[in-house]
Amino acid sequence: MRYAMAIDTRRCVGCSDCVVACQTENKVPVGYCRDWIVEEMSGKYPLLSLEIRSERCNHCADAPCVRSCPTSASHYEDGGIVMVTHEECIGCKACIASCPYDARFVHPEGYVDKCTFCLHRVKDGLKPACVSVCPTHAMIFGDLDDANSEISKILQSRTHKSLIPEAGTKPHVFYLL
Amino acid sequence: MPENMRRREFIKILGAGMGGALVGTSFLKGFTPPEGLNASELLKNSTIKKTATYCEICFWKCAGWVYEKDGQPWKIVGNPDDPSSNGRFCPRGTGGLGAYTDPDRLKTPLIRTEERGKQVFREATWDEAFDYIADKMKMISEKWGPECIALFTHGSGGDYFKNLLKAYGSNNIAAPSYAQCRGPREEAYVLTFGEGVDSPERTDLLNSKCIVLIGSHIGENMHNGQVQEFSEAVANGASVITVDPRFSTAASKSKYWLPIKPATDTALLLAWIHVIIEEELYDKEYVEKYTYGFDLLKESVSQNTPEWAYPITTIKPHIIRETAREMGKHVPATIIHPGRHVTWYGDDTQRVRAGAILNALLGSWGRRGGFFVPAKAHLAKYPMPKFPDSHKDWRQAYPGKYPLASLALASGICDATIPTPERDCSFKGWFVYGTNLIQTLPQPEKTIEAIQALELLVVIDILPSEITGWADVILPECTYLERYDDVRVSPARIPTVALRAPAFEPQFNTKPASWMAKELSKRLGLEQYFAWETFEEYLDYQFKSVGTSLEEMKQIGVKKLESDHPIYFLNGEDYEFSTPTGKIELYSTTLAEHGFDPVPKYTAHPEPPEGFYRLLYGRAPMHTFGRTTNNPLLADLMDENEVWVNPKVANKWGLHHQQYVILENQDGKRSNKIRVKVTERIRHDAVYMVHGFGHTQSKMRRSYMKGADDTQLISRVDLDPIMGGTGMRGNFVTFKTEAV
Incomplete structure (x- = not known):
């Protein structure tokens, strides 16, 4: 089992629904978020291009946050999902400093928080909240170890990239181009 | 990225004062799950309740479910049976809980105690508020007639006040969504095809092979089902042609972006019509069979060449030809999107009609990938007496003007409220439901001048928006999550009915508009127009007329019904259109009759002065x-x-x-x-x-x-x-x- 997410930049309109759906599903306090939208424009008028991405924790296979956590609060769950055990977190922020994606924040209750790929939903056979809500069906979630999964197939057929590959963290959120 | 800034700031605050470890443990007391209990099991031990609703955050009215976890509001998600949302809400609908939790909500009825606009109010009981309003309404009716009260409305609850006003004797009911938004579009399509586009629009984007956006920023306007279909079409390789002075989100997904000089869209549309006729790219069989006035159209656009349009629009002639050919290539699955907010330059009906004519030439009306034929549920109306005749309406303030306005003009009623010597009666009372006129109508100082001439201004709202500050009486409505409302019967490919039931008890001293209007009707002797005992009974009566019931609807939220017609025209079938000629009018006989251009013409509009x-x-x-x-x-x-x-x-x-x-x-x-x-x-x-x-x-x-x-x-x-x-x-x- 190796969970991953693919985000189709052709379909995504950057509406931020994934952000609100995550906030309400996971009761993320107002002012914080576990996922966010980036619009990257390039070119000069009138030859322009725009890439819109929904970003979050990349659930890296070689996660610097897990390595840097002194209490092992940051750890891998089954399927490679990177999680933070809240009660083991001492709020030292070493993980925040080590994450190349700026995906983590200190929750007002004191522990470090971030995207969980909605592990609680995935265990029940549901998709993460952001994937379920996305109006344009721009997000695909699934198991890379299953060659027949939607995500395995789409990553085989479509050009894709991951963010900051040079950090060498083996990210598991992919962007379809 | 503001959220990152907040994160960094938070780190700074922690670093300055307290040890992170201390914060980490002391703040955790409220959240200590028992050993070994994972998130999934936590959820299973929770009590989950879900209630059917349809959204009121915009007017797409997507149907969904409101979830409560352990007695606390949790989340709102779409209902998969709903054709407006397909089970997926947009960010606004997903964030609808924020409307409920907003601490700034109106909380109790208020009556003005000092001069208008000073915003000095006293808290009142509902009885006091209703008595105040009913007394003023009686006075206005006696002195000037009931037609001197108008209603401005936008949103579900406005329907009960419409009912109240009609029963009282006034037909002056206006929605700014007409004269300030999509009115010209509806009239242009009625003139051309005999029918409007309606909302949600009857666009078949899902099956379009070529989508032309001219004045539509789909994806930034989050009209849910339509955005979903647009993205699907893009993913399926549809050619998108976006005409916009701005590189919109939609433009970034387009094969062609035409950064047109603003205010010149009609010139581009006419040049496209010219090329499509000249190069015979149109659907000949369709045009022959269903349209009227092709030769008159051809003659009228004969000079509107791409070379003519180039200096006007700044779009190069070869791009105009290339995009016209792209449209022609996909006939009839090419759609010129009709737009929505189209009130731009004052010749808007004509501009939108140019797009409608293009659609007619491309044979897209009633065809797959163009415009489908919508279906709508027909409910039995809850019994009530006939409304009294209304003797005067807003039109009398504008003799001979705006002959083809099919609905009341919000701006027109506002202007006709300002007394002038030549008019014998101006409006004396306004009800304003769910529309913040100060931000909705242009020329806000004129709106305020009109308000200052009123004898009565009642505002029904959820938030203390600007317009509430000018009110005599403010009636605080509960949010859509705290009330029943009328059955939703949106037009779509298949007819459906949807239920909105209260997920939560109304907070504070707020009430549903249905209750307010009924209470007011009692004071005006008009309760026979609100004859239901309970709103549940009123809804059940209507649901039963289409083979369901309130009980069943509470379980399913949305019910799909049978349609009585196919969604596309049948090949070769004869159709009669609701126009004077019975045909799709490329040349509008109605416009000709009223002395307007029967075929759209380009008119130049003022340009920005230097430095503007x-x-x-x-x-x-x-x-x-x-x-x-x-x-x-x-x-x-x-x-x-x-x-x-x-x-x-x-x-x-x-x-x-x-x-x-x-x-x-x-x-x-x-x-x-x-x-x-x-x-x-x-x-x-x-x-x-x-x-x-x-x-x-x-x-x-x-x-x-x-x-x-x-x-x-x-x-x-x-x-x-x-x-x-x-x-x-x-x-x-x-x-x-x-x-x-």
């Missing part, structure tokens, strides 16, 4: 104008707007990205301060901002003075002589950087 830029405005996907900018969940996504400025213009004025400026228009009207977004994504002759920001009402604490309100800069209005739409894109602004 055309003010364009639009939408952001996470907001519905000013009604969501105070929503805590949605304000968190976007809490102020920016003015988009081309880098060349920014250089000329020495403007830096993210600095604040004040905008001043051609008449010296000034905006609140607004951040500059320096971007290549806009032409050098226009600026752009999202509408709905810059609230001046301090009681809306989250949105107060955040960003600028374009309405304050719309002092020039170009009226559409055909139907009275208020063209609002003829305003030009310049930058003021001092004292920001």
Whole structure:
């Protein structure tokens, strides 16, 4: 089992629904978020291009946050999902400093928080909240170890990239181009 | 990225004062799950309740479920059986809980105690508020007649006040969504095809092979089902042609982006018609069988060559031809999107009609990939007596004007409220339901002048929006999550009915509009028009007429019904259109009869003076104008707007990205301060901002003075002589950087 997410930049309109759906599903306090939208424009008028991405924790296979956590609060769950055990977190922020994606924040209750790929939903056979809500069906979630999964197939057929590959963290959120 | 800034700030705060470890443990007391209990099991031990609703955050009215976990509001998700949302809400609908939790909500009825606009009110009981209103209504009816009261409405609860006003004897019921938004579009399509486009639009984007967007920023306007279909079409390889002075989200997904010079769209549309006729790219069989006036159209556009359009639009002739051929290639699965907010330059009915004519030539009306034939549920009406005859209406204030306005003009009623010597009766009372007229109608100072002439202003709202500040009586409505409302019967490919039931008890001393109107009817002796004992009984009566019941609807939320017609025209079938000729009118006999151009013609509009830029405005996907900018969940996504400025213009004025400026228009009207977004994504002759920001009402604490309100800069209005739409894109602004 190796969970991953693919985000189709052709379909995504950057509406931020994934952000609100995550906030309400996971009761993320107002002012914080576990996922966010980036619009990257390039070119000069009138030859322009725009890439819109929904970003979050990349659930890296070689996660610097897990390595840097002194209490092992940051750890891998089954399927490679990177999680933070809240009660083991001492709020030292070493993980925040080590994450190349700026995906983590200190929750007002004191522990470090971030995207969980909605592990609680995935265990029940549901998709993460952001994937379920996305109006344009721009997000695909699934198991890379299953060659027949939607995500395995789409990553085989479509050009894709991951963010900051040079950090060498083996990210598991992919962007379809 | 503001959220990152907040994160960094938080780190700084922690670092300065307390040890992270201390915070980490002491703050955790509230959250200590038992050993070994994972999140999934936590959820299973919770009590989950779900209630059917349809959304009221915008007027797409998607149906969904409101979830409560352990007695606390949790989340709202779409209902998979709903064709408007297909089970997926947009960010606004997902963030709908913020409307319920907003601490700034109106909480109890208020009655004005000092002069209008001073915003000094006293708390009142519902009885006091209703007595006050009923007394004034009786006085107005006796002195001037019941027609002197008007209703401005936008939203589900307005229907009960419509009922009340009609029973009282007034037909002066206006929605700004007509004369300030999609009125010209509806009239243009009625003139051409005998039917309007309606809402949700009957566009078959899902099956389109070529989509032309001219005045539509799909994806930034988050009309849910339509955005879903647009993205699906893009993913399936549809050719998108986007005409927009701004590189919109949709433009970024397009094969062609035509950054047209603003105000010249009609010239481009006429040139396209010219090429499509000249190169015989149109659907000959369809045009032959169903349309009227092809030769007259051909003659009329004979001079509108791409070369003619080039200096007007700045779009090169070969691009005009190439895009016309692209449209022709996919006939009839090519759609010229009809747009939605089309009140731009005062010749809007004609401009939209040029697009409608293109659709007719391409054979897309009633065809797969063009416009489908919508179906709608027909419910039995709850029994009530006939309304009394109404003797006067708003039209009498405008003799001979706007002959083809099929609905009342909100702007027209507002203007006819300001007393003039030549008019024997002006409006004396307004009910305003769910529409913040100060930000909705252009020329806000005129709206205020009209308000000052009123004997009665009743505002029914959820938030203390600007208009509430001018009210005599404010009636606080509960949110859509706390009330029943009428059955939703949206037009779609298949007819459906949807239920809105209260998920939560109304907070504070707020009530549903249905209850308010019924209570008022009792005081006016009109209770026979609200004959239901309970609203449940009223709903059940209607649901039973289509083979379901309130009980069943509570379980399913949405019910799909059988349609009585196919969604596309049948090949070769004869159809009669509701136009005078019974055909699709390329040449409009109705317009000819009223002395308007029967085929659209291009008229030049004023251009910005030196140092000024055309003010364009639009939408952001996470907001519905000013009604969501105070929503805590949605304000968190976007809490102020920016003015988009081309880098060349920014250089000329020495403007830096993210600095604040004040905008001043051609008449010296000034905006609140607004951040500059320096971007290549806009032409050098226009600026752009999202509408709905810059609230001046301090009681809306989250949105107060955040960003600028374009309405304050719309002092020039170009009226559409055909139907009275208020063209609002003829305003030009310049930058003021001092004292920001």
